Amino acid sequence: MQVYLADLHIHTALSPCAEAEMTPPAIVEAAVSRGVRMVGICDHNSAENALSVAEAGRAAGVTVICGMEVQTCEDVHVLTFFENPGALLAWQGEVYAALSDIENDEERFGEELVLDPMGAVTGRLRRLLLASTSMGIDRVGRRVRELGGLVVPAHVDRPSFSLIRSLGFVPPGLDPDAVEVSPRTGARRAREAYPGIAGLPIIVSSDAHRLNEIRAYTSFRLERPSFEEIRLALRSASGRAVTPLDREGI
């Protein structure tokens, strides 16, 4: 077993609210420089850049967990992760079909850039990604499970777009694989403040929208750095473990 430092919630320049500097090679380089060996790519309601970052990470020895930060109809943000690119793209198709069709105003919200593994712009999305889907959180949980993915309600400690804020508590039957807490609050304080998350694994991640926000906020003990190993660690199975690193990260 080895310890792997991770930051599983990072946006790319695809998210309008993220900086244009969030390109695949730059994200990988920032991760390497901070000792982060596993990154999660979670843009808003889209995974168009995740595979490019995965490609960029391969050469540098950074493992990329591909995902998406989906906004449910209850205004809850949920991180969804997939190992299989086919499942990821199938899920993206379902999210796109459920996403409100509002045109992005680049001046106002920012650009939505599709990038290749080298960081070159290969396209831009017309539709605004900062919007709700028509899917409820229970459906999101069910579909992601069916597609073999992981379900992690994002930043449950935040005043907006959080499961706890919008829905009061973890819905019965959702059974998330973990919940994410912001570094500002940290896992220890979140456990005190939200008794409803007792018993659920916690990951802390940056939710980075700019390069200097990327940081190791969670440590995993794994056999090897992979999606399946993370799944095992979230269940504390066979000696694997997940440990949120409170305070400033590493």
Added chain:
Amino acid sequence: MRCVKVRDFLDSLDCTVEAGAAGLDNEVRGGYASDLLSDVMAHARDGDIWVTVQAHQNIIAVATLAGLAAVVVAGGVECEPETARRAEEEGIPLLRTRLAAFEVVGRLHAAGVRGSARG
């Protein structure tokens, strides 16, 4: 305000009873409007009729917890089947209307229902 019941508002709110008809004689003592369930848990009062556009099953647990008289799902939002099932189970009237939340609150207020002035 004289004692008013949930059923007294069915016409003026132009709503359908999706579930929980057993609670239609619940007394309405006040009103609350919010779409953040954590906020409702913290601030709604016993006997309030609650106006929201959330239709997730958790709204019924919140209504039960806070002792609310009824939940009005506004804006024509579809109620999830699980939400209706829980409302039926708990006997919490789950009302659905095409009227927007603002209009629902306005009509309730005009009928004498008041919110807390302290927030």
